Amino acid sequence: MSNVLSFFFMCNQTYDLGLWRILRRISPEFLANLSKFYLYGMIGGSTLLFTRDNRVFAYGFNGNGRLGVGHFRLDVSGQPEEIEELRNVKIFSVAGADFIVALVEDDNTHKCYLLTWGSNNHGQLGIGDQEDRCQPIRIHSINYNIDKVECSQTHVMAIDCQKHCWCWGDNRFGQVDGNITNICYCSPKLIRFQDDSKIIDIACCETASLALTEHNFLYIWGKLDNCIVSRPLRIDLMNNMRVKKLLGMSKAFAVLTYDCRVILIRQKKERYNRNLFQQMIQFLTKCLDESLPCSVIDIYGSLTYDTCNFILLTETGCCFVWDMIKSNAIRTSMTSIPDVAALHTCYYTNIHAEIPPELVTNGSLILLGTFNNEFQSDLCIKTYTYSHFVRKIFVQQRKLEEHSEYLRQLCLNRIEDDSEEACGRRLIIRRHTYLIVYAYVRYIYTGILRIDPLYTAELYDFAHEFEDNQLIQLIPEFLYHQTNLCSF
Structure with missing residues (x-):
């Protein structure tokens, strides 16, 4: 019991x-x-x-x-x-x-x-x-x-x-x-x-x-x-x-x-x-x-x-x-x-x-910084899958642009004004689930990949589309440790 x-x-x-x-x-x-x-x-x-x-x-x-x-x-x-x-x-x-x-x-x-x-x-x-x-x-x-x-x-x-x-x-x-x-x-x-x-x-x-x-x-x-x-x-x-x-x-x-x-x-x-x-x-x-x-x-x-x-x-x-x-x-x-x-x-x-x-005593919140805090962000990422309603993640545009050239171009060409959001701007991602986008943006902020191993294939495809070579190399290593292959 x-x-x-x-x-x-x-x-x-x-x-x-x-x-x-x-x-x-x-x-x-x-x-x-x-x-x-x-x-x-x-x-x-x-x-x-x-x-x-x-x-x-x-x-x-x-x-x-x-x-x-x-x-x-x-x-x-x-x-x-x-x-x-x-x-x-x-x-x-x-x-x-x-x-x-x-x-x-x-x-x-x-x-x-x-x-x-x-x-x-x-x-x-x-x-x-x-x-x-x-x-x-x-x-x-x-x-x-x-x-x-x-x-x-x-x-x-x-x-x-x-x-x-x-x-x-x-x-x-x-x-x-x-x-x-x-x-x-x-x-x-x-x-x-x-x-x-x-x-x-x-x-x-x-x-x-x-x-x-x-x-x-x-x-x-x-x-x-x-x-x-x-x-x-x-x-x-x-x-x-x-x-x-x-x-x-x-x-x-x-x-x-x-x-x-x-x-x-x-x-x-x-x-x-x-x-x-x-x-x-x-x-x-x-x-x-x-x-x-x-x-x-x-x-x-x-x-x-x-x-x-x-x-x-x-x-x-x-x-x-x-x-x-x-x-x-x-x-x-x-x-x-x-x-x-x-x-x-x-x-x-x-x-x-x-x-x-x-979660609140080992500095994990400090590591997240301004991640997903609409009052300290200037950009809202919106996804439309797994839900009738739009799912939102609040970020700083500068953080995305510093991560890769692909994201810099994405922000340059696809950010729209949005008067409904406190930050005033949005970036819509329709082809990928909230779970994948969340894991990716969290990784950008913390440098730590945290995702259910069952979804790494979807994240791997996402990394290729977003031309993120660093993440592409990280995913096999992540799976290796998650599945405890080193113990066999």
């Missing part, structure tokens, strides 16, 4: 702070005291920062008071501000979009309750009204100890210690109680199921809710794609599969079973299917082929508008990214869930991402 716990501690760490632009704006002195962070908001523009002395700070965009720091100013762009109400408060989990719901423990009773703040236009704070809050406020209307909380962009689900399911927030598609109305539930509503089933797990997507009962039944209600379920509908899994975990994404659900299968719940696109929900369960059998071991032990995803991908974690520590559009698995050999999410899926973190102390 100790080995499993140790492994999960490792996989929840980030190994490259350069990936997170918002963290690059914070001073290394402040980062040195951080233990973990949580990114949320439209493009990961808001963050909660958890220090090693049990304090919570917030930084970034503060629309609707989502940072919880006691004011409605649109941003915190200096040093992070402390959320004083959370000092020495034990926080087990947070869920957020443009609002936050935090599961915390009472020091005296050791029972868990919910604190919430931020946008409340759909009643998603669950405090009885629709007014935004800029500092944490307790949800008092659930009188039981809370076990779990999940949220979408506009509604929230929770499980209490009696295994009751509570929902509140936006109910335009019946995602709160199954009854399609144009009203919002501003206070938690107890959801009833057949035979008063006890609920042991929950998940939200944008307009639907999913619950797992103690007898291994799934209930779904709300709207999934174009199919609307006006009351909690039971889904019986095939062959009595036992469910280990539910995962909500923007427009779909994923289910992990104890026999290491992954099930995707979404509406099939058969045009003339009369009974859509009998056809909703789709097994990712292509995922469990020779390229992906059947030992999937966990799944991760994000409730962002970027809905293409989620992450499969195997017992060997490798991560695979499932692309729902192409229905295939992108293989990696990385073990850091936050880093895989940043490189392949979204700007968010869906977990408390651990920050290893060595």
